Amino acid sequence: MRPNWLHRRVRQTPQRIGLRFGEEQWTFEQMEQNVLRYVTLLQTYGVREGTRIALYGQATPSFVFLIHASFYVGAEAVLLNCRLTAEELAFQIDDADVSLVVTEDVTPFESVSARVVSFTDRLPAERSVSYRTEWEAHEPATIMYTSGTTGRPKGVIQTYGNHEANALASLLNLGLAPSDSWLVTVPLFHISGLSILVRTVLYGTTLHLTPRFDEEESARLITLGRVTMMSVVTVTLERLVRVMERNRWVAHERFRLVLAGGGPIPPSLLDRAERVGIVALQTYGMTETSSQTATLAIEESKRKVGSAGKPLFWNDVMIDGTDEPYTYGEICIRGPHVTPGYVGHASTIDAQRDGWFHTGDIGYFDEEGFLYVVDRRNDLIISGGENIYPAEIEHVLMRHEAVREAGVCGVPSEEWGEVPVAYVVLEEDVSLDILKRQCERHLAPYKRPKQIVVVDELPRNASNKLLRRELKTWGN
Amino acid sequence: MRPNWLHRRVRQTPQRIGLRFGEEQWTFEQMEQNVLRYVTLLQTYGVREGTRIALYGQATPSFVFLIHASFYVGAEAVLLNCRLTAEELAFQIDDADVSLVVTEDVTPFESVSARVVSFTDRLPAERSVSYRTEWEAHEPATIMYTSGTTGRPKGVIQTYGNHEANALASLLNLGLAPSDSWLVTVPLFHISGLSILVRTVLYGTTLHLTPRFDEEESARLITLGRVTMMSVVTVTLERLVRVMERNRWVAHERFRLVLAGGGPIPPSLLDRAERVGIVALQTYGMTETSSQTATLAIEESKRKVGSAGKPLFWNDVMIDGTDEPYTYGEICIRGPHVTPGYVGHASTIDAQRDGWFHTGDIGYFDEEGFLYVVDRRNDLIISGGENIYPAEIEHVLMRHEAVREAGVCGVPSEEWGEVPVAYVVLEEDVSLDILKRQCERHLAPYKRPKQIVVVDELPRNASNKLLRRELKTWGN
Numbered sequence: 001m002r003p004n005w006l007h008r009r010v011r012q013t014p015q016r017i018g019l020r021f022g023e024e025q026w027t028f029e030q031m032e033q034n035v036l037r038y039v040t041l042l043q044t045y046g047v048r049e050g051t052r053i054a055l056y057g058q059a060t061p062s063f064v065f066l067i068h069a070s071f072y073v074g075a076e077a078v079l080l081n082c083r084l085t086a087e088e089l090a091f092q093i094d095d096a097d098v099s100l101v102v103t104e105d106v107t108p109f110e111s112v113s114a115r116v117v118s119f120t121d122r123l124p125a126e127r128s129v130s131y132r133t134e135w136e137a138h139e140p141a142t143i144m145y146t147s148g149t150t151g152r153p154k155g156v157i158q159t160y161g162n163h164e165a166n167a168l169a170s171l172l173n174l175g176l177a178p179s180d181s182w183l184v185t186v187p188l189f190h191i192s193g194l195s196i197l198v199r200t201v202l203y204g205t206t207l208h209l210t211p212r213f214d215e216e217e218s219a220r221l222i223t224l225g226r227v228t229m230m231s232v233v234t235v236t237l238e239r240l241v242r243v244m245e246r247n248r249w250v251a252h253e254r255f256r257l258v259l260a261g262g263g264p265i266p267p268s269l270l271d272r273a274e275r276v277g278i279v280a281l282q283t284y285g286m287t288e289t290s291s292q293t294a295t296l297a298i299e300e301s302k303r304k305v306g307s308a309g310k311p312l313f314w315n316d317v318m319i320d321g322t323d324e325p326y327t328y329g330e331i332c333i334r335g336p337h338v339t340p341g342y343v344g345h346a347s348t349i350d351a352q353r354d355g356w357f358h359t360g361d362i363g364y365f366d367e368e369g370f371l372y373v374v375d376r377r378n379d380l381i382i383s384g385g386e387n388i389y390p391a392e393i394e395h396v397l398m399r400h401e402a403v404r405e406a407g408v409c410g411v412p413s414e415e416w417g418e419v420p421v422a423y424v425v426l427e428e429d430v431s432l433d434i435l436k437r438q439c440e441r442h443l444a445p446y447k448r449p450k451q452i453v454v455v456d457e458l459p460r461n462a463s464n465k466l467l468r469r470e471l472k473t474w475g476n
Numbered sequence: 477m478r479p480n481w482l483h484r485r486v487r488q489t490p491q492r493i494g495l496r497f498g499e500e501q502w503t504f505e506q507m508e509q510n511v512l513r514y515v516t517l518l519q520t521y522g523v524r525e526g527t528r529i530a531l532y533g534q535a536t537p538s539f540v541f542l543i544h545a546s547f548y549v550g551a552e553a554v555l556l557n558c559r560l561t562a563e564e565l566a567f568q569i570d571d572a573d574v575s576l577v578v579t580e581d582v583t584p585f586e587s588v589s590a591r592v593v594s595f596t597d598r599l600p601a602e603r604s605v606s607y608r609t610e611w612e613a614h615e616p617a618t619i620m621y622t623s624g625t626t627g628r629p630k631g632v633i634q635t636y637g638n639h640e641a642n643a644l645a646s647l648l649n650l651g652l653a654p655s656d657s658w659l660v661t662v663p664l665f666h667i668s669g670l671s672i673l674v675r676t677v678l679y680g681t682t683l684h685l686t687p688r689f690d691e692e693e694s695a696r697l698i699t700l701g702r703v704t705m706m707s708v709v710t711v712t713l714e715r716l717v718r719v720m721e722r723n724r725w726v727a728h729e730r731f732r733l734v735l736a737g738g739g740p741i742p743p744s745l746l747d748r749a750e751r752v753g754i755v756a757l758q759t760y761g762m763t764e765t766s767s768q769t770a771t772l773a774i775e776e777s778k779r780k781v782g783s784a785g786k787p788l789f790w791n792d793v794m795i796d797g798t799d800e801p802y803t804y805g806e807i808c809i810r811g812p813h814v815t816p817g818y819v820g821h822a823s824t825i826d827a828q829r830d831g832w833f834h835t836g837d838i839g840y841f842d843e844e845g846f847l848y849v850v851d852r853r854n855d856l857i858i859s860g861g862e863n864i865y866p867a868e869i870e871h872v873l874m875r876h877e878a879v880r881e882a883g884v885c886g887v888p889s890e891e892w893g894e895v896p897v898a899y900v901v902l903e904e905d906v907s908l909d910i911l912k913r914q915c916e917r918h919l920a921p922y923k924r925p926k927q928i929v930v931v932d933e934l935p936r937n938a939s940n941k942l943l944r945r946e947l948k949t950w951g952n
Binding site: 173298 | 478484487488491492648649678774786790
């Protein structure tokens with residue numbers, strides 16, 4: 001048995017600050033006092049060990065308490081994405097066979113069959129509750145839906161052991177100062193946000209929650225030293241750095257690093273970040289691995305630009321079908337952080353065939369064992385029999401100073417099967433001819449985008465990760 | 477399966493410094509290159525997975541490499557205490573049924589039946605070796621003999637899982653900076669030293685090894701910031717602080733803390749340590765728990781003087797027979813760091829009856845859950861039916877400024893069964909009458925020592941822990 005994280009943390013260091021939100025803050029002890037009110041709420045509606053429920057909420061302290069309450073009760077919590085349509089939500093609730101939806105807003109759930117209750121209206125009167133102080137590593141803690149190659153989202157099980165293993169492996173790479181405070185601007189219903197919630201209670205450090213990503217506020221907190229770490233993707237890092245440059249701000253010396261997921265950060269942005277005092281560590285993670293599988297070590301952040309680092313301490317990565325460096329193949333992952341499998345329609349899928357989780361992503365190792373993630377396999381463009389990785393084309397475009405963001409996808413072609421098309425968001429005016437020449441200089445002919453389209457914005461998910469599969473629909 | 481610590485660490489951060497000794501240093505990669513030569517040595521003598529061997533050596537880099545080599549081969553290594561007599565060594569080798577002794581000095585092993593080889597003479601020619609890159613948590617890694625209540629030392633099994641759990645629990649309490657360097661002045665054949673060897677390879681930090689405790693050298697390293705942590709007991713801390721006071725030195729700002737085992741540190745010494753910039757965290761550990769079970773958190777080091785802190789994250793402690801605060805009883809321990817049992821003559825002892833390891837030590841919790849270790853049960857003095865804890869009398873004596881060290885034990889008495897006798901090492905001249913009055917002021921009549929004897933030195937083990945059972949023999 002392993003201890004309930006928050007419950008144990010309260011016994012260790014009750015007076016440390018566990019949560020900040022705006023100007024409010026809660027010690028771990030105060031967090032638990034709040035959590036117990038939500039435990040009462042859940043138990044009032046019959047939730048008990050093993051009950052599958054769904055939670056729907058924005059990043060608020062109440063939602064943090066509710067997630068912990070679900071752990072205290074021993075429920076299996078489906079964390080619903082707040083950006084989904086009512087139909088998409090209904091699919092997940094049905095697929096996961098959820099008996100209760102606990103939500104800050106009942107509107108999107110009008111037509112679901114499960115019982116729906118609000119956690120923001122009024123809480124039931126507190127009463128003495130019993131709850132779990134321990135759990136087993138193999139028990140499901142959370143379920144998150146993630147899109148697969150075939151379209152229908154799959155409900156990924158994340159066990160207590162998965163979350164804990166991930167938090168500990170991260171710790172051995174990033175270190176731990178008791179004064180750490182992790183700025184969360186990513187959703188709690190994504191693993192990038194939830195994993196920070198888990199880490200901070202295990203570590204006894206502060207979760208600094210914000211309702212959404214706000215570059216001005218993030219830059220201010222970093223500059224004043226009120227936070228020491230933050231999770232970003234390329235586009236949020238760029239916006240953050242831009243604010244700091246404009247204000248001539250520099251990160252406080254207490255600020256340790258940003259963890260950068262969702263694909264490689266361009267070297268020029270790493271340089272700009274460094275000039276405002278921000279060390280960015282590339283990471284590679286996903287829902288099925290309860291976040292990080294590989295992350296750069298601090299001493300390698302500049303030497304190994306473009307790499308997602310090495311697999312963390314207890315994790316293994318192999319490139320399917322090869323052990324030669326620089327050879328592309330599917331990235332396969334093994335370790336205590338890997339999901340045991342899926343729920344609902346996907347429950348028959350073996351997530352660990354031959355002991356390995358097959359990611360569908362393409363990557364390679366260099367000769368020193370650093371992992372490079374080339375592309376999500378779903379996004380692979382096959383053109384005249386040649387593999388084209390969208391990320392490669394995007395990087396070439398973004399190396400031009402006039403281009404702020406680029407997204408590439410394949411569109412059907414009678415002649416080639418598929419051809420690449422590029423969408424760009426501009427930093428400053430530039431002719432398309434110049435961008436075409438940029439591609440001609442750096443890319444083999446078959447890789448050059450057949451069309452470059454200027455747009456105001458690229459499609460991104462709630463974590464600001466580029467959605468290439470959505471780009472594909474733009475051409476229609 | 478869990479990864480071989482050093483082997484994995486080399487794959488993570490090969491160029492970090494893993495070991496320092498005097499002016500020499502080794503990266504993790506260089507450490508492994510050395511370790512593989514000792515792997516060849518062990519395999520030359522037929523050592524393989526599960527072979528039980530004994531290792532005998534002082535704190536040297538070679539001995540560090542040899543210990544890791546034993547892990548690489550998968551042997552079960554009995555770590556022999558270098559202070560033992562030939563007869564005591566022969567007992568352990570026989571009791572553990574050891575097939576090979578690997579030693580820096582063959583002299584003490586002239587009459588043992590096991591094969592004896594030197595690891596310092598000459599190493600066999602290197603050749604390509606196969607070794608373990610993974611192991612199971614439940615496999616025995618090391619065996620250490622510890623004295624029990626009944627006299628005959630018992631061989632305690634420490635598994636890979638025990639060592640790893642301990643290192644991780646310590647981490648959540650003490651934090652981790654990649655630049656950490658742990659000064660080891662305690663023997664590697666004791667758990668206090670070996671646990672640092674394990675931690676530093678798991679953490680990717682530096683083991684700063686010294687041949688023995690030298691207060692001048694330790695004070696110099698702390699003042700120059702060449703180390704960031706150190707393990708001490710009261711007497712070594714006192715000697716260290718004294719050097720720093722005399723030289724008007726202050727610990728470098730990089731120096732984080734000392735971990736203080738072997739019983740409570742007097743408040744006056746904590747104050748003196750603080751004035752030279754040293755934060756001392758009391759800990760409670762033992763061979764059967766692969767070192768720390770409870771340790772004070774940094775923010776409590778001054779508020780909870782005399783306490784050994786709270787049980788670390790995954791550990792549980794109960795006071796047998798009570799859950800009331802301030803009630804004395806036997807300290808019982810549960811957690812992934814607790815030994816599965818013993819070897820040899822003690823192998824039939826159930827180390828975890830009812831799921832708990834019964835320590836034989838006496839302690840209590842305060843109302844906030846802080847553990848106080850009152851005494852080792854073996855040292856308990858029972859006088860006229862009253863329990864007397866030697867530590868209590870020692871603390872009263874040490875509170876007098878003329879007393880540097882004090883040790884108390886029971887001696888037979890026809891009238892009372894046993895009575896306490898005190899041995900003191902003086903800081904400055906003082907009359908025994910004054911010390912007697914000190915006891916009268918602070919101790920109930922039955923607790924007052926019947927005799928106070930001035931000595932030059934107290935009996936201590938290789939970790940400088942007071943040996944009260946040896947004091948007992950002084951009266952004869």
